[in-house]
Amino acid sequence: MLRFAERTKGAKRSAIRELLKYTEQPEVISFAGGLPDPAAFPLDFLANVAQEEILHNAVKSLQYTTTEGKRPLRQSLAQWLLEEGIKTTMDQIVITAGSQQGLDLLGRVFLNEGDAVFVSLPTYLGALQAFRAYQPTLVGIPLEEDGMDLDFLRRAIREARRAGHDPKLIYVVPDFQNPTGITWSREKREELLEIAEEEDLLVVEDIPYRWLRYEGEHLPTIASLDRYGRVIVLLTFSKILAPGLRIGALVGPEEVVNMVVTLKQGADLCGPSLTQRLAVRFLTDYNLKEHFARLCQHYRGKLAAMLDALARHMPEEATWTKPEGGLFVWVKLPDGVDTTKMLERALAHKVAYVPGQPFFADGSGQNTMRLSFALATLEQIEEGIRRLGAVVKEEIAALSLAKQG
Ligand SMILES: Cc1ncc(COP(=O)(O)O)c(C=O)c1O
Numbered sequence: 001m002l003r004f005a006e007r008t009k010g011a012k013r014s015a016i017r018e019l020l021k022y023t024e025q026p027e028v029i030s031f032a033g034g035l036p037d038p039a040a041f042p043l044d045f046l047a048n049v050a051q052e053e054i055l056h057n058a059v060k061s062l063q064y065t066t067t068e069g070k071r072p073l074r075q076s077l078a079q080w081l082l083e084e085g086i087k088t089t090m091d092q093i094v095i096t097a098g099s100q101q102g103l104d105l106l107g108r109v110f111l112n113e114g115d116a117v118f119v120s121l122p123t124y125l126g127a128l129q130a131f132r133a134y135q136p137t138l139v140g141i142p143l144e145e146d147g148m149d150l151d152f153l154r155r156a157i158r159e160a161r162r163a164g165h166d167p168k169l170i171y172v173v174p175d176f177q178n179p180t181g182i183t184w185s186r187e188k189r190e191e192l193l194e195i196a197e198e199e200d201l202l203v204v205e206d207i208p209y210r211w212l213r214y215e216g217e218h219l220p221t222i223a224s225l226d227r228y229g230r231v232i233v234l235l236t237f238s239k240i241l242a243p244g245l246r247i248g249a250l251v252g253p254e255e256v257v258n259m260v261v262t263l264k265q266g267a268d269l270c271g272p273s274l275t276q277r278l279a280v281r282f283l284t285d286y287n288l289k290e291h292f293a294r295l296c297q298h299y300r301g302k303l304a305a306m307l308d309a310l311a312r313h314m315p316e317e318a319t320w321t322k323p324e325g326g327l328f329v330w331v332k333l334p335d336g337v338d339t340t341k342m343l344e345r346a347l348a349h350k351v352a353y354v355p356g357q358p359f360f361a362d363g364s365g366q367n368t369m370r371l372s373f374a375l376a377t378l379e380q381i382e383e384g385i386r387r388l389g390a391v392v393k394e395e396i397a398a399l400s401l402a403k404q405g
Helices: 015-022 043-056 059-063 071-083 098-112 125-133 150-162 185-198 254-266 274-284 288-313 339-348 378-402
Strands: 093-096 116-121 139-144 165-173 202-206 233-238 248-251 328-332 368-372
Touching: 043 059, 043 274, 043 328, 059 274, 071 093, 071 139, 071 274, 071 288, 093 098, 093 254, 098 202, 098 248, 098 254, 116 125, 116 150, 125 139, 139 150, 150 165, 150 185, 185 202, 185 378, 202 274, 248 254, 254 368, 288 328, 288 378
Parallel strands: 116 139, 116 165, 165 202, 202 233
Antiparallel strands: 093 248, 233 248, 328 368
């Protein structure tokens, strides 16, 4: 018999990945994936620099590299982050295989069994998966329109401490969160830092969607407001360049970065040299301003089309977020609707979404769903939301019939 480790006991495959199998039939209009649109990848640029790097820079692009990642990449990232108001040096940066590896490494470095990690309800599913491997106590904090309910957070930290769970990390995605699209207000960003300082916790600020703002003003990163050295930033090139390169970065206090590098050595020796070189070239040789403007232009119309279609096709019992960026819109249906069960009806109508429940650390959220507008065309968005509106109306009608019966 196989005797797996204790930590595998609660391990679950992502419901979303399992589900994507069913949404791949060509007639299904899918809002389920969380992937960026390949039409926005700078193919010629990547192909040219990959060829140059392989043919003329093989030692740097094909040999092992350092565990913390290539110096020029860390240097150019530090410079770029300065534009975001984050003062950092290359010694405070470690390159990771996407921000997902950053999440796993933070779990390794900080979490003993039972330690408390505070996450919003809902939160990014991949963070729950990464942390769960280290058997923490995940504490869900309600998410409001402008960020976490911080009074609730304060109480939850004290309760966790009283119950013997050492409060360690607060995990947040403050810009166009996955799955809701919600962005934190400046006030809440500032207050979160005060809580972290008062209660002696670290904030993990995960910002994959930050550069995908289609409307409104940029808000400062939590890290740029931090006077206490309590923020660890997770960055990724997945949504602004291409996820298959698997390039991200963890940025934080030097002691944290040193410990992460030490444990990362055992995990992978080093990240991929070739794609790190491509990322350096992207930061130094590509016009980032123009690139981000093109990306935003690409997604802006899709988001507007989805919000417009929802307003026309959803029944009045449904509500949804109105994000100013990112890749997702979050829909809430009346209590009693179970979006996991409803998915069968949706697939019969040839439309797919992600049920919201897996994003909730406490198993709630049955009546919610996540819609991504990134991969669909404008026509598919209109037709898909029309189908989804019909599905939701049928489901609500079936539910009220069942109640009467
Ligand atoms: C909030 C958030 N964090 C982290 C990730 C992981 O992305 P990657 O590992 O490709 O950087 C994602 C991917 O969708 C995400 O939405």
